[in-house]
Amino acid sequence: MIIAQQKSIQDIASMIEDCNKVLLVGCAGCVTVCLAGGEKETEVLAASLRIKRRLENKPLETVTFVATRQCDPEYIETLESYVKDVDAVISLACGVGVQYVAERFSDKWVVPALNTNFIGGSLNHGEWEERCGLCGDCVLHRTGGICPIIRCSKSILNGPCGGSQYGKCEISKDMDCAWQLIYDRMKALGKLDKLMEYQPPKDWSKSRDGGPRRAVREDVMID
């Protein structure tokens, strides 16, 4: 899922400094699961902003709503009645959601409440780690299910490098060397010979190469 975390209340408040009434829109997708933008966080943020503004003698009115997802236009449509009389919209979605809201309500001041960090999973409750580099050309079948693109600091394909020591990466003693992990896993799987195959330079054109990528499935497209 997408992992995001809330910006500081000061940062968010400064984006809507001159507004008297704002709509806060949560998202019931990824950001609910990573505890950043569900109904609870939306209500808590609204209350925090109101308290802050009350203390500053500039009372703020808030309206809250949680969209099923903010990355599909139909769900954004459900916001329409709320958006009308507010001065700004604060989206608690990932960067995608903020853009969808801004695009649909192009005359409104739409601001992000979250920083979208990465796509990853949870390690413990309240702790997440990046697990995918979105390279567009998955190599996990060659590396024992461990991604060298995102988990190796250098994203090298024929590791490890000379900076691997005692299983750790040279950049931090707390960071595992991805290639050590790959080696150990492949060894346990009895597939070390696969690691001997040289991997040519990756075709990064499928990754971020200068413009937004687009994915199409013609067979499901509706005329």
Add this chain to the structure above:
Amino acid sequence: MSSGKVGAVMVVGAGIAGIQASLDLAESGYYVYLVEQSPAIGGAMPMLDKTFPTNDCSMCILSPKLVQCGRHLNIETLTNSVVSEVEGEPGNFKVSIQQKARYVDPDKCTGCGSCAEECPVKVDDEFNQGLGKRKAIYKSYAQAYPNAYAIDPSKCLKMKKAKACGKCLEVCQADAIDHEMQDETIDIEVGSVILCPGFEKFDPTDLEYYGYGKFPNVVTSLEFERILSASGPYGGHLQRPYDGKEPLKVAWIQCVGSRNCKIENGYCSSVCCMYAIKEAVIAKEHSKNDLDTSIFFMDMRTYGKDFEKYYDRAREEQGVNFIRSRIFKISEVDEESKDLTIRYADEKGQLHNEEFDMVVLSVGLEPAPSVIELGKKLGLELNQFGFAETEPMTGVNSSKEGIYVAGAFGGPKDIPETVLSASAAAGASASLLGDVRGTMIKEVEFPPEKDVSEEDPRIGVFVCHCGVNIGSTVNVPGVVETAKDLPNVAYAGEYLYVCSQDSQASIREAIEEHRLNRVVVASCSPRTHKPLFQETMREAGLNPYLFEMANIRDQCSWVHMNEPEKATEKAKDLVKMVVAKAALLEPVKQMSVQVTPKVLVIGGGVTGMSNAISLAEQGYSVHIIEKSDQLGGNALRIKQGFKGEDVQAFVADLINKVESSDNIEVSTGTGVSEASGYVGNFKTTLTNGDIVEHGVTVVAIGGQEYKPTEYLYNEHDAVFTQLELEEAIAANDPKVTQAKNIVLIQCVGSRDAERPYCSRVCCNKSVKLALHLKEINPDVNVFVLYRDVRTYGFYEENYRQARQKGVIFVRYNAEDKPRVEAAGNSLQVTVTDHVLGEPIVIETDAVGLAAAILAPEDNEQMNRMFKVPLNADGFFLEAHMKLRPVDTAADGVFIAGLAHGPKSMEENVAQAKAAAGRALTILSKDSLESSGVVAVVQPDKCAACLTCVRLCPFSAPRINNYAAEIEAVLCQGCGSCAGECPNKAITLQSYKDVMLMNMVDSLYKEVR
């Protein structure tokens, strides 16, 4: 009743043991008479400040049990009562009870306390160990049940001379006091008797060298508990009773009245080492100064679960000094300061005189003379010290069938072992009375519940004066007037005592007359009184959750006594808020699940078999699975118990009982491959493919002996573990039986950095093995190299005997462990003597190693499958270290035996029976009900994020069909999930956001 048995049990003594035994039995379908000598239940636990090793507040953990026991429909509490006669046979005893007059009717008395305020007679308060005063009319402690006062006839002026006083009568508005009340004889019939009369603390006055009674700054440990307690005479402020000075230096003297053969108290009192450490640690916390604490001890006996770590922390982190010495004498420094000098010799034999501000005597536990008398009257076998002698390997059976022993009467015990023995005695009683279960219990019938869902709220507000407790501070009529004007209020009235019986009738009438569908009582604490009012609701045909309380006493009149006007305003606000919430209350339906009346016992050792037999005897079907190919477990390797029992005969008997029982099925060579379900409805797949459906799970998978890597074990064939040594003796191995010298080394693999726990049984085992070796060959020299000899309780006698027979005990330090070297066929052990400070070299023919008891490997698998947590040492963690010693965080899963922690065989048997007693509280019911308000999921809002699943301490939520589901029967209504749910998909019934927001809105309506 064809068997002629009676389905009721008498429990004598209402300390924590009596309360636990009563609750277990009453919850399992037996009627209980709980007989207590004093005017209140609770025993010694309410007097304690904190409890080791968790430092939980004693009163806080006990008080819910007091309420539960006091209100239980099937527990009849007889206070001020003693047993005068018991006749009959197991299953049918006729008992005569003498109930002394209380002079206050507990049904009328509301515990308001006005009488005691007026009473002019002050006497020493025994609850506070004489450190404070109480009145002649008194209640032992604030949370006491019955919540009623009693008159001490020997002190009351009116009792001596009718016209001398009568002030209490003048102020008692409940008309509860009657100075003419007479003693009564009560005759009852019961099927069995559980004796748990507790202990008396040793009185150190006669031991002159301690100066107790002569020097005011020498106090007993129980006095010190009261000094530390927030409810004690000094409100928890650490001070000397003599002059109120805050002490800077305090000493504890261990073994006062214990391990002392001169006064014929040769036994160890088992609990004093731990309570002294606890008192020292807590005293340091209470002290504003850097309190200096020293404990003078002989052997540090921190043998219980997690005790050693507590000792380690006290020594290493909290800076408590431990001085190994039996002191000579305490004297006073001078008349003026009343400070004290302790004269003692250190380990090297050097004499010291050290000054302290205060000395605490860690007094031992004794049976009270009245208890010894009762034991004799019942014809029970008592040991030389007056404690009840229990039948071998039963844990709780007295020498008379049908009479069981629990708590300290069977020997000094700490709280968890006391609770455990109580559940075990309840289990044993139930085994005896299995065929008459449910024949004596009472059930209440309530009228059908009215459906009020379509009605607008009509709230009734009942405001209490609580005698003068509320009424003298808060303007109650004013509060009533305000209440009448609140939205949705259809009726408001004032009552002298809302909790009295006649008030319950008026509440029911008001509900009828004013067609009320919500009730608010403004009085005291819901903790004590909510269940009473909820019952009244049910009697009036209303759902009990359409009820709320405003606490205008504890949280208002009591704390704002000097500001009556503001207190009245606050009381009005409190009522306003609660009325605002009440308008939104919804009925809560109790959810229920069926119970499969079958038990899966995992582990076929002594513990598992004892548990299975106990449950099978009560007619429940039990399936035992055992991983190895035969029943018996570790006990198959043990020949002799600590009291000389023939263990092989005992195990053979157990196996025979298991195999011949119609109710027990055994699968050997079988483990668990998959487990699902929850309390009442488990479904477990065995490794043989069978699927067992069961309502209760008992995990008793034993432990294992540590295989030492030290002391030449496995390298030299004359180095044995304890179990191997025992086997070698039994096999008449000449290496052992013909040895001239044998060395036994203690704490091998225990009490070290890797395993910082004591294995509890090894000292006793080595002492017993040494005695056995001496028996075979009186000329053999047996050396026991130890760190602390932990022969707790009556096992101290074995230790004394061993020394008498010439067994040589040499103490070594953990930092300087003995060395074992090979010397041809024999061995050479070098140990530093603690007095001489010089190495001693012992040429020996054999070495026995007291190897640690390890948690079984399968604990981790059980942890995953049944969600039973493990402690840091890999043993199962009980639901509560003190009060729920065999329950686990997973409802319906019970633990017993070594898998829970090192224990002796007899203790394992007791724990097995306790698990049976606790299991019964589930098995005896056809269905289980949810415990009140529970958390409810709105699945369409759920993101299946797992927050609730990860968070819940009771494993109630799970994800099903892409959304969370909360099993109502497992939910305890704590609300953690509702608070944390990131999409607010979970609400806690009766605590919805909208209700709480309405409360806040109602409070601030005027300012808005």
